[in-house]
Amino acid sequence: MKQYSAFFGRYQPFHDGHKWLIEQRLNEGKNIWIGVRDCPNNESNPFDSTEVVRNITEHYYDLIDEGRVLVTIIPDIESINYGRGVGYDIIEHNPPTDIKEISATKIREQMRKDGKL
Secondary structure, eight states: OOOOEEEEEOOTTOOHHHHHHHHHHHTTTOOEEEEEEEOOOBTTBOSOHHHHHHHHHHHTHHHHHTTSEEEEEEEOOSOOOOOTTOSSOOOOOOOOHHHHTOOHHHHHHHHHHTTOO
16 A cells, blocks of 8 residues: 655645645545645745745644654655656546635735735
8 A cells, every 4th residue: 555645835825725635635544745845935935845844734733643644845846757657646636616716826915915924
């Protein structure tokens, strides 16, 4: 049996859409590896990768303690590549409309308006 379902992203910020996506695999009893891309700070990436890891860790603290969730910083990737017969699944999750409409860009804009960024 494979050990982890992998999720890679910037998580700027970590929001309910990300949580919904990760919960899909957790609810199937899968372990999760969250790779936080180490992106340079700018308007689209206001949080440094250490802060993002801290936010995710706070949410999944108990599952991290149980070894069900692993959160690490990874280099900023430009692509994910695979060959045929790679030995793992590529899974697309289609969220319901209320989750699909969540936008980190809109969240950041509101945070700026509220003086939280």
